[in-house]
Amino acid sequence: xxxxxxxxxxxxxxxxxxxxxxxxxxxxxxxxxxxxxxxxxxxxxxxxxxxxxxxxxxxxxxxxxxxxxxxxxxxxxxxxxxxxxxxxxxxxxxxxxxxxxxxxxxxxxxxxxxx
Amino acid sequence: xxxxxxxxxxxxxxxxxxxxxxxxxxxxxxxxxxxxxxxxxxxxxxxxxxxxxxxxxxxxxxxxxxxxxxxxxxxxxxxxxxxxxxxxxxxxxxxxxxxxxxxxxxxxxxxxxx
Numbered sequence: 489x490x491x492x493x494x495x496x497x498x499x500x501x502x503x504x505x506x507x508x509x510x511x512x513x514x515x516x517x518x519x520x521x522x523x524x525x526x527x528x529x530x531x532x533x534x535x536x537x538x539x540x541x542x543x544x545x546x547x548x549x550x551x552x553x554x555x556x557x558x559x560x561x562x563x564x565x566x567x568x569x570x571x572x573x574x575x576x577x578x579x580x581x582x583x584x585x586x587x588x589x590x591x592x593x594x595x596x597x598x599x600x601x602x603x
Numbered sequence: 604x605x606x607x608x609x610x611x612x613x614x615x616x617x618x619x620x621x622x623x624x625x626x627x628x629x630x631x632x633x634x635x636x637x638x639x640x641x642x643x644x645x646x647x648x649x650x651x652x653x654x655x656x657x658x659x660x661x662x663x664x665x666x667x668x669x670x671x672x673x674x675x676x677x678x679x680x681x682x683x684x685x686x687x688x689x690x691x692x693x694x695x696x697x698x699x700x701x702x703x704x705x706x707x708x709x710x711x712x713x714x715x716x717x
Contacts, residue, residue: 521704523707528709529709530693531705532707536704544703578647591637591652592649594646596646597646
């Protein structure tokens with residue numbers, strides 16, 4: 489059963505703690521992405537990776553970090569430097585061929601609450 | 604920098620009414636355009652996409668969208684909505700040339716009353 493898994497579904501942390509959100513895909517997609525969704529704000533791009541061991545900052549990368557050691561995995565760390573970390577985080581992946589991308593497939597999301 | 608604007612944040616319709624959700628974008632080059640839908644409690648999923656060719660694209664569940672380049676628009680339409688169309692709808696843009704991520708509009712929350 490191919491798809492994108494994100495765990496956990498709900499995550500609670502105390503302010504000042506770093507937290508890592510998991511994203512795994514078995515679609516054999518080259519590119520992976522992290523978005524943040526806030527009510528009334530749509531989705532905003534945090535980081536993306538087109539290939540293993542390489543990633544780029546998106547529009548709102550401050551306070552976040554990522555790694556891409558394996559093709560199927562793209563974990564996101566929300567650091568204590570992120571001023572408003574409480575949000576719904578969505579991971580996505582897409583196939584890339586000859587620098588053209590195809591539609592993105594999204595995971596179920598992780599709702600992070602920081603108090 | 605590119606941007607996407609969705610005109611209506613909340614839309615309430617009765618079943619069988621016709622639907623049109625507006626989407627305008629700002630970008631001077633080649634674009635790929637998408638409409639995604641998020642049903643309550645479900646994954647974000649693709650409704651339809653425009654990459655090139657026929658500007659009228661058809662998607663799943665009877666939805667269609669028309670790309671009008673001169674107006675920088677990509678409006679979503681459905682002739683007759685159903686209660687099950689209640690969801691959040693997002694228009695998104697990808698600037699042509701690489702897997703650099705999508706730019707989303709802020710979304711339209713559609714409520715269909717039975």
